[in-house]
Amino acid sequence: MNIGLVGSGGREHALCKALYNSKKVGKIFCFPGNAGTSKLATNIKVDILNFKKVLSFIKSFKIDLIIIGPEEPLVRGLVDYLKQKKVKVFGPNKYASKLEGSKAFMKNLCLKNNIPTAQFKICKNASQVSNFLNKCNFPIVVKADGLAAGKGVTICKTKKEAMSVSVEILKGKFKSSKKLILEEYLEGEEASYFLIVDNKDFKFFGTAQDHKRVYEKDKGPNTGGMGAYSPAPIINKDLEKKIIKKIVKPTLLALKKKKNPYNGFLYVGLMIKDGEPYLIEYNVRMGDPECQVILPRLKTDFLKIILNAIQNKLHKTIIKWKKEKSMTIVLCSKGYPGHYKKNKIIKNLDDINLTKKDFLYHAGTISKNGNILSNGGRVLNITSTGNSYFYIRKKIISIIKRLNWKDGFFRKDIGWKVIKNNENH
Ligand code: AMP
Ligand code: GLY
Numbered sequence: 265m266n267i268g269l270v271g272s273g274g275r276e277h278a279l280c281k282a283l284y285n286s287k288k289v290g291k292i293f294c295f296p297g298n299a300g301t302s303k304l305a306t307n308i309k310v311d312i313l314n315f316k317k318v319l320s321f322i323k324s325f326k327i328d329l330i331i332i333g334p335e336e337p338l339v340r341g342l343v344d345y346l347k348q349k350k351v352k353v354f355g356p357n358k359y360a361s362k363l364e365g366s367k368a369f370m371k372n373l374c375l376k377n378n379i380p381t382a383q384f385k386i387c388k389n390a391s392q393v394s395n396f397l398n399k400c401n402f403p404i405v406v407k408a409d410g411l412a413a414g415k416g417v418t419i420c421k422t423k424k425e426a427m428s429v430s431v432e433i434l435k436g437k438f439k440s441s442k443k444l445i446l447e448e449y450l451e452g453e454e455a456s457y458f459l460i461v462d463n464k465d466f467k468f469f470g471t472a473q474d475h476k477r478v479y480e481k482d483k484g485p486n487t488g489g490m491g492a493y494s495p496a497p498i499i500n501k502d503l504e505k506k507i508i509k510k511i512v513k514p515t516l517l518a519l520k521k522k523k524n525p526y527n528g529f530l531y532v533g534l535m536i537k538d539g540e541p542y543l544i545e546y547n548v549r550m551g552d553p554e555c556q557v558i559l560p561r562l563k564t565d566f567l568k569i570i571l572n573a574i575q576n577k578l579h580k581t582i583i584k585w586k587k588e589k590s591m592t593i594v595l596c597s598k599g600y601p602g603h604y605k606k607n608k609i610i611k612n613l614d615d616i617n618l619t620k621k622d623f624l625y626h627a628g629t630i631s632k633n634g635n636i637l638s639n640g641g642r643v644l645n646i647t648s649t650g651n652s653y654f655y656i657r658k659k660i661i662s663i664i665k666r667l668n669w670k671d672g673f674f675r676k677d678i679g680w681k682v683i684k685n686n687e688n689h
Contacts, residue, residue, distance in 0.1 A: 267567070268322055269305070270295045270312050270342070271333030274594070274627035274645040275552035278559045279333060279566075280304050281623070286567035293325050299636045300626025312337050315345045322351055329354065331570060338528075338548050339365035339411060354570050356548045359524035363515070363546035367445050368409045370546055377514040381543040382448040382535075393430040396446050397423045405447040408433045410440025414476075414488045419449060452537035453681070454544070455496040456554055457507050459530045460569065461516065465579040467569075468504075469529060470558035471496040473681070474551065478601055480677045487601045488642055491678030493591040493653060494557040498536055507532065507541045515546070527573070556625050556645045557590040588621075591656045591679055592647040595664060595672045597628070600641035608638045608671040616666045622659070623647040643672060653679045 265288050269280055277300040283289050284304045292305035295312050306325075310317050313336065322330065330346060332338055332355040341358035362369040374381040382405070387393045397404065406429045408416030416438060420426035426446070433444045458469040472494040478484040499507070511532060519526050531547035531554070550558070559566070563584035572581045597604035610629070613636055618624060625647060628640020646663050650656045657679055664674060 265289060265328045265567070266291045266293070266326055268293045268295060268325075268327040268330040269297070269301075269333065270318070270330065270337055272296050272298050272301075273333065273552050274592075274625040274642065275550055275555040276333040277301050277625040277627070278556045278623075278645075279331065279550070281625070282559045282562065282566035283331075286565050288565075288567050288571075291325075293321070293327055295321070298626045298639070299629035299631040300624075302631055312342075313340060315342055318342070319346065319349055319351070322346075328352060329570070329574070331355070332528075333549060335361070335364050335411060335547065335549055352574060354574055355528040356526055357524060359522065360519050360526045360528075361548045363526075363530075364548040365411055366409055366441065367407050367545070368443055371445060371447075373515065373518055374543060377518050379511050379514050379543055380541065382450050384445050384447045387430065387444050387446060388434075388442070390427075390431060390434060393427065393434075393444070393446065397426055400446065401448075402426075403449045405449050406430055406433070407445040407447055408438045408441065409443035409445060410438055412438045412440065414486060417486065450535040450537060450542055450544070452535040452542070453498055455498050455534050455536060456551060457499060457504070457532040457534060458550065458554070458558060459512065459532070460573055460578065460583075461526045461528060461530050462573045462576045462578045463525045463527065464576045466512065466516065466530070467578050467581060467583050469583070470494055470554075470561065470585070471499045472551065472554040472557055473498075474554055475675060475678055478596075478675075480675050481680075485601055487596075489551070489553045489594065490596070490675045491591070491593045492551070492553045492557050493589065493656075493679045493682065494554070494561060495589065497682055503536065503539065503541060507534065511541060511543050552627075553592050553594055553642075553645050556592045556623070556647050560590050560623055560647055560649050561586045561588060586649070588649045588651065589653055589656060590647060590649045591653060591660060592625075592645045593657070593660045593664065593674050593678050594627070594642050595644040595646065595667070595669065595674045596642050597638050597640070598671055598673055604641055605671065606637070606639055610636045610638060610643070610667070610669050612667050612669075616663055618663070621649045622663065624663075638671065654683050657683065
């Protein structure tokens with residue numbers, strides 16, 4: 265069976281590797297992929313938002329199934345388009361993707377269905393913002409309604425700051441939407457819970473904790489994610505029951521009632537406060553870099569799970585996981601998430617010996633004339649697995665040091681919450 269994989273990040277390299285290891289997979293085609301996927305698959309240079317072009321490649325390469333990694337093509341309706349053209353595709357449709365594509369949609373769904381989340385106000389103009397800011401507590405969270413590539417959320421300490429962030433959004437800083445959400449600031453510990461969902465059922469697909477800030481000690485601006493680990497120890501059985509009952513089930517039921525049942529991976533972004541889960545965000549895909557720590561722990565054949573989901577057979581599917589823990593550290597181009605240089609050669613990549621417990625996933629890389637060059641802000645994800653987060657992190661850092669890439673930087677404190685006082689964790 266020939267598979268098409270849409271996307272080009274570390275998440276897609278991890279998905280590609282899992283597919284490559286699956287029994288039923290014939291050829292894999294990545295749209296457009298990166299230097300890492302080019303070793304396992306055929307990369308196809310194409311604008312993934314040009315649906316017609318994507319379809320023409322699907323036809324010419326006789327691709328049997330398409331799996332979509334990133335949010336933008338999902339939110340823009342690639343699934344609906346391909347299904348109409350009778351292509352088998354895994355991912356949520358345009359309506360269901362509004363869970364990520366419109367924070368106003370997601371928050372209204374929570375309100376109607378009593379799903380625990382921060383209190384909020386949707387604003388369409390400056391006077392609505394100003395009136396709300398006159399009576400709210402600070403800090404307040406200002407969120408752009410539409411997709412914003414991880415840059416749409418600002419935690420504001422004063423009215424002045426909140427007003428200026430809001431005005432920029434209202435003026436159209438993000439092309440996806442001019443609306444914004446003012447949201448109560450929730451204090452607690454963040455964790456992510458993943459599911460795979462079909463029309464009839466859903467199955468657990470791992471937990472993880474991400475590190476969004478660029479610098480150590482969680483300082484500096486937000487990024488797409490500087491590192492992650494799985495499982496997230498804070499999500500115990502009791503909390504999991506609450507997540508399913510109070511958040512997941514009412515959400516999936518609400519979408520079913522709208523005749524748009526959810527299909528695909530669902531990323532539930534949570535704040536845990538006093539043992540209670542609050543929904544911070546939904547993402548309609550696997551996380552990046554969370555996928556790079558979850559897939560190395562998967563025991564069951566990946567393609568088999570996806571095929572079962574497409575046929576609405578998840579209720580008959582048993583998904584098995586390794587007990588081992590997993591961590592990834594993201595190696596970034598110096599300057600990220602601000603301005604950074606591209607096309608910097610990464611030498612030594614073939615010289616670092618990895619064991620079966622280590623994984624080197626490419627993100628922003630490209631191969632040119634036999635060299636591997638950086639091509640983005642987040643460049644490589646070094647993942648390792650084992651029994652102790654402390655030792656896994658040590659191992660990853662030793663691999664990065666062997667790589668010795670002078671144009672890159674990384675956080676050495678990934679997992680600090682689980683490692684801080686207990687080296688055996
Ligand atoms: P989002 O894109 O909604 O996940 O927001 C990005 C990040 O902003 C989250 O991972 C949190 O760290 C933070 N954040 C978002 N909403 C809130 C909130 N209501 N209270 C506190 N922090 C938040
Ligand atoms: N790592 C956060 C995300 O994938 O949205």
